[in-house]
């Protein structure tokens with residue numbers, strides 16, 4: 001029986017091959033015919049419309065009315081347009097700095113080759129691959145492959161690349177923080193031909209040191225940073241546009257070409273009574289205004305929204321950029337610390353931070369605040385979107401409780417910065433410590449930093465830390481240790497008692 005079954009299959013296969021050949025010939029002759037008729041570069045024509053369509057679908061999603069012309073665009077509008085009054089409140093600010101906050105940003109594909117094709121047929125992520133591994137070592141790896149290990153492309157022959165430490169998978173493109181994550185499909189991810197574009201959105205107050213660290217950490221993984229600044233504090237007071245000044249005076253020259261500046265010039269109704277309204281509205285405005293000013297957005301681009309004190313590790317974001325096959329929404333397990341990286345807190349903070357542009361608009365109504373809440377499955381567009389992706393969407397997170405996928409550094413300022421944060425905090429995080437005179441004193445704040453204490457008088461327990469530990473702080477801080485010393489070592493830790501011996505030497 002097995003044999004006749006085989007024969008039937010082979011016959012069928014021969015038929016299939018024949019049909020494919022016929023089809024191929026038809027296509028080729030049709031192309032020739034068509035080309036002769038119209039004498040246009042046909043292949044270009046054929047390859048572009050789908051691109052154009054997504055491009056059109058995603059640009060100006062919110063600011064175009066129902067006057068949109070194509071069906072798919074109207075469809076898309078139905079799924080993604082905001083109900084309620086939030087979007088009608090969104091007013092693009094006028095002069096005085098028309099240029100900076102009205103600029104648009106064009107997303108481009110990046111064709112820089114990040115993968116190499118080896119003679120043996122492997123596709124290897126350059127950075128993760130040990131390119132010095134000798135040819136014989138590579139042959140060995142080739143032989144060692146056990147078909148059972150390789151659920152990946154079970155039908156194709158997979159040639160493994162020799163990975164450097166910290167990189168995994170047949171292409172050496174999976175960083176440790178994804179390898180040890182709970183991503184269910186990690187054995188099935190495949191490198192993309194063209195990377196996704198990554199959009200990183202944050203609101204900024206005065207977290208400028210953390211901002212430098214973010215820019216350096218993510219410079220090659222992120223295509224555009226949407227940075228929103230308001231001339232109101234979260235409390236509703238007026239504040240100077242420091243970030244704008246810094247862009248104009250060249251502080252961010254090294255990354256300026258990737259920054260889209262967003263200016264929030266109004267304070268939401270009710271924000272003074274309920275600070276959380278103001279807090280949410282910042283994210284809403286950031287996403288709506290920022291995304292509407294991107295041109296050429298594609299459905300599979302990645303949107304990452306963080307607070308200014310949450311810095312994702314570069315390798316995890318790069319993985320989202322370079323691979324297909326992960327699910328969404330995507331969280332990030334972040335190392336938690338207070339005042340600096342030296343007061344590490346137990347566990348990790350896992351915040352849902354990333355999704356594709358398609359999910360952002362079809363499920364989260366184009367509003368980043370919905371992504372950060374954990375209630376994606378009850379969003380009205382979720383089932384339909386999940387169905388359209390043809391897979392089950394389960395959230396996962398980069399990193400794990402023991403592998404940090406980023407850093408969350410709370411209240412990481414010098415004492416003056418903490419003072420400023422206290423007085424500009426929203427009216428919602430009760431008790432509002434900024435309302436207490438004695439808690440705003442610089443000497444009191446220094447004492448908190450020294451002990452790791454909190455404004456309520458408690459002193460939490462912290463595990464010991466060592467700047468040499470893996471993922472202690474973003475690389476940029478470690479590389480500029482002296483400059484950012486205040487974040488890396490406790491600046492007010494009590495000096496060790498000086499011994500008589502040392503005193504003698506001193507004299």
Ligand SMILES: *[C@@H]1O[C@H](CO)[C@@H](O)[C@H](O)[C@H]1NC(C)=O
Nearest residue numbers: 093231232237238239265266
């Ligand atoms: C913020 O800027 C807007 C537009 O320039 C202006 O109308 C508003 O009064 C400013 N608010 C504060 C608190 O400075």
Ligand SMILES: *[C@@H]1O[C@H](CO)[C@@H](O)[C@H](O)[C@H]1NC(C)=O
Nearest residue numbers: 242243245246247249250251
């Ligand atoms: C740029 O502006 C910021 C904010 O006003 C200021 O603190 C900084 O010193 C300025 N830098 C330069 C190089 O002028």
Ligand SMILES: *[C@@H]1O[C@H](CO)[C@@H](O)[C@H](O)[C@H]1NC(C)=O
Nearest residue numbers: 383384385386387388389390
């Ligand atoms: C899911 O997709 C299938 C086929 O694409 C369609 O027939 C079905 O109605 C969809 N279901 C929902 C709930 O959208």
